[in-house]
Amino acid sequence: MATENALLTILVEKINNDTLVLPTLPAIALKVRRAADDPNINLNAMADVLGQDPSLCARMIKISNSAYLGRAVKVTSTAQAVTRIGLRQIKNISTALAMEQLFVSKNDVVKAYMEKAWADTIEVVASSLAVLQTHIKHTKNRSLSLESMMLAALINNIGILPILTEAERHSEVFANPTFLEVAIQKLSGKIGSSIMKEWGFEPEFIEVAAHFNDMSVQTEAVSYLDLVRIGAAVCGRLDKHKDEVLEAAVKKGIVADVTDLLSDDFIELRENAKQIFA
Template identity: 35%
Template sequence: MIDENQFLQKLSDAIDHNRITLPTLPEVALKVRDAVEREQSSANQIADIIASDAALSARLLQVANSPLYRGRVTIDNLQMAVARLGVRLVRSLVISLIMQQIFQATSDLLDAKFRQIWEESVEIAAFSRVLAANTDHLDKEQAMLAGLIHNIGALPILAFAESHDELLEDAEELDRIIDALSPRIGQRILEMWDFPESLIRVPANFLNLDYTSEGEMDYVDIVLVARLESQMNNDGPIDATSLSQIPAFVKVGLEPEVNIIEIEGVADDIQNIEVMFIS
């Protein structure tokens, strides 16, 4: 068994000495984020920024015309797409669509693991969006982004694991290392990206079932419940008594025996989100 503290120290040293780099946001994502934060930025100005990236432009148009967001008229230009989706959603989408590009392996050996983590993140993002949809103080698109980035700390771990044969040969040990170290590394990445504290708390606490938020529920609560709902959907029932003891479930106000995938319309919404990000 690998000493996780020793592995973390090796990983931290590799990051500090540029032997491995944490994922960075492309310039277009930084510009969009800054433009949205200036509030007075128009849809046309934001569309002009996105237009500098052809792949991102195509994906944004695809999202604007997806079943989840489409209107009566087909959108065929970025200005209309930004106007339809709204600048706050566009900011989240730009960052989340880039996340899909980040989840890439440099070798075939780890490609399946990268894809597994991405697909799990997309499903949890879909559940998070549904859970936040009926709240007054949380934004459902921000909740979706929280789900997408909750396990971002796994990325440098997987990249670093490529040079550690003992991890590549032991899937269970690799998973243990990811669970042990991903929260700290994910927090560090989002701090580097200047994310708001409400989102930085997500990767730091997404495995902490004892997490207790102050005041009303937050995005960590949403992601924690989304992960458990995802497990129920994929692995079968989870003991309702155990769920009722988890603070996040109490905050979200969801009955432990309720599987939200069975609520009318929810399955379609979740499928549309998954198709949007995995297709």
């Protein structure tokens, strides 16, 4: 217990002193986000920015040709992919694809935790995207976008990264799954909110990172927070709150019935979404 409290004490002290080292977005994601925010950017210029990272280009083309976008005509170049996806969507998709670079570690315990966290996150992303597509089909409400949904689901647990980094620095003491779970449960929301603010993300993303695990926080309108929670509940990430979340989904009109989240159509949508990160 003393060791567990020591890890929490160190983290809380660094949070309060504003000395906790927060992760930075991968360079290519920063470049794309800055380019997308430039009012004078055009599709060809954005394709040039993406061209600085061949791996990201390849994945953008893959997404353009995926069932996720539902297009039959294949694209073969970055410029075609940017045209198909659009400048606004490129910003969030490129950030989402670059996120995997953050989940790395040289410590065996922390590395295993990060790999599991990333795999779990992909399950949440795929389920959340399927939930949004199901919601759109049910309500015709397109106020929430698939691209922002993807990014919101990806950052739901972003607050774990500084916790794991701190554990790695003191691996002989803190790189213990039990200690990590307690620290993550108590602090990941607050840290996640700080990361989103540091990265300059919009309020809807800050809301997800800050309150994903806090069921006392609810939104009046249908939100990304709602859909990320539903996606997490569907794939077993919120077992303690699963019934509560799914009942709220029906009550709020997000889906017509819980069985909509078990249908063959839903499963197909979820599997298509997983291919984005395959």
